[in-house]
Amino acid sequence: MKEDRAEHNSEAVRQYARYKRRKVLVGLFLLAALFAVAVYSVCAGSVRLSIGQIVDALFRHGDRMHEVIIWNIRLPRVLAAIIAGMGLAVAGCVMQCVLRNPLASPFTMGISQGAGFGAAFAIIVLGAGAAQSAGLAAILNNPYAVVLFAFAGSLIGIVTILALAKFARLSAQAMVLAGIAMGTLFSAATMLLQYFAEDIKVASVVFWTFGDMGRAGKTDVLIMFLITVPALVYFMLSRWEYNVLEGGEETAKALGVNTERLRLVGVLLASLITSVSVAFLGIIGFIGLVAPHMVRRIVGGDHRYLIPISAIFGSLLLLGADTISRTIMPPAVLPVGILTSFMGVPLFMYLIWKKRKQY
Template identity: 50%
Template sequence: MDYKAYRRRKLILCIALFLSLLAVSLFSLSSGPYHVPLREVLAVLLGGGGKDDRLVLLGIRLPRIVAGILVGASMGVAGAVLQGYLRNPLATPFTMGVSHGAMFGASLAIILGAGYSLNSGQVFLNNPYAVVLFAFLGAISATLVILALARLRGLSPEAIVLAGVAMSSLYSALTTLVQYFANELQLAAMVYWSFGNLARATWRENAIMAVAFALIFAYFLIKRWDLNASTLGDEIAKSVGVNIERERLIGTLLSAFITSVTVAFVGVIGFVGLIAPHSMRLIAGGDYRSLIPLSALAGALLLVSADTVARLIVSPMTLPVGVITSFLGAPAFIYLLVRMEGRR
């Protein structure tokens, strides 16, 4: 009976998160400098509505919201998995140097000739897919180096996190070096790319992110028992038949891969992979059978909400969504750090 009540609570929480995400998404669709009443929003989603409403909702706002859901869910799942395999509550996709590697790759693409232009005081990338490709290669390269070291030298989970910090520092230095030799327009383009911006994602980018998320989400669901075993320590995991070194390497690589895909398309957005898993762990516990889907829903809800605030707080201007998530994430990071020290 207690187990049935336990599962019922998890199901209720999932439904509550899903309904909250749906409500925030509808509010985001309706709100903005061009206000669309909720009944018109529903009419457009059902295939009707006026031409202007359809253009704004389906061409501009809906792709942005879908991107927020996919990016937030991807980062939430990646953060939950890394924290489990590395047994470190501060581990996130960006601990592996993903964001810094992406920033270096994008900066390198721009200084090597990726097109950019200045229009009405704003910088536009004329060849964004070249920047996306270089950003992806930079993001995944840091993780591949760390995983190669872990494989060859048998690094512990703590050492893997420290190696990620070292790679982040290295890529930050390389980015600074590239920026030093950039001209004013190139530097402006680099800074523009570094701002997390969900508006960059079109339906094509959303489709790519959706396929990547679906495959990796399914894999981690299959491996949920291995994740539960890994949180109890390597010896216990091995005693129940889990090849913990192999699973840790694969899980870390896939988490970094799904993060690098999203970062390459929308830029750097931090702390979602930290806040979403921890909030769900505090509410629902650390059972990965439920933590993985809950972290996905919580990450999606967090990022869509943050992006809605970023669009509306100084409307008609739009703040980078990374600013909002950083305001939320910095106190959460400090809280977790103090909590970890208090347990020692």
């Protein structure tokens, strides 16, 4: 009997080891897929390039025009999609955990719209980064002022919701409702600004609401990287805290987690990485909601795996959507926000449907 049990135990231990190995394999597989899509994305476009030409251009001994295409257009675009996808997915994952709400994400909680409003305010009212020329070439001169305002805008929304949650003791459902309300308010405020703005500024603002990977230049990508990656490192270091917080507020406190600080820092950093991506690329809906939920279905809720794999998966989704958006109807480039929403809304509906079944 005793031997039986020992065997059974070691079988359970082996199963757990397999279970963990499977998560690592999923991560590695998604990473390989991301690499493949990134390579394809750099190749694909109105000027098709071979892998050989890319390697030559990367080491700067290829065709001059190819170098310009790769270094100034394709690479910043691909990197922007990877960094923003990563940031939005992890922001959603962390918000779902710290707000203890499966429907929390930068988009549903109104952070994206708040950031969009902040950016619009900076452009239209303060004239930061006045748009030069019209149409697709609208470029923002001073992205830093805009980033700052985008961040402030995103904070107004989330701080309002957090304050309501604390003082009015909102339930999880009520918090999402409050988030949607804040998002609507910000969208309305942005429209109001547009209504009174000059055409050229309106054009610049309208592009925010679509989301466009092509807008980011090399410096913008660097800024996104410098803000997003340290935040991801912090999130990874806090993975145990997030796991413990899954057990509920009281359990987490009893296990030694400063839940108030964890929630505050988590929401602030999630807002920060959302607002830089919104400031540079515009509003990209639903990546933050979709990616963590899909990853949870595959690898479970352990944040040691959930955070890095959500990051990879978010990058893959956004880069994939962007690659489709610019290769599906060449030479036209569809705004990526449209594609991510087309992918995200059905999943959102499915989640609502699934929640209904639990009662």
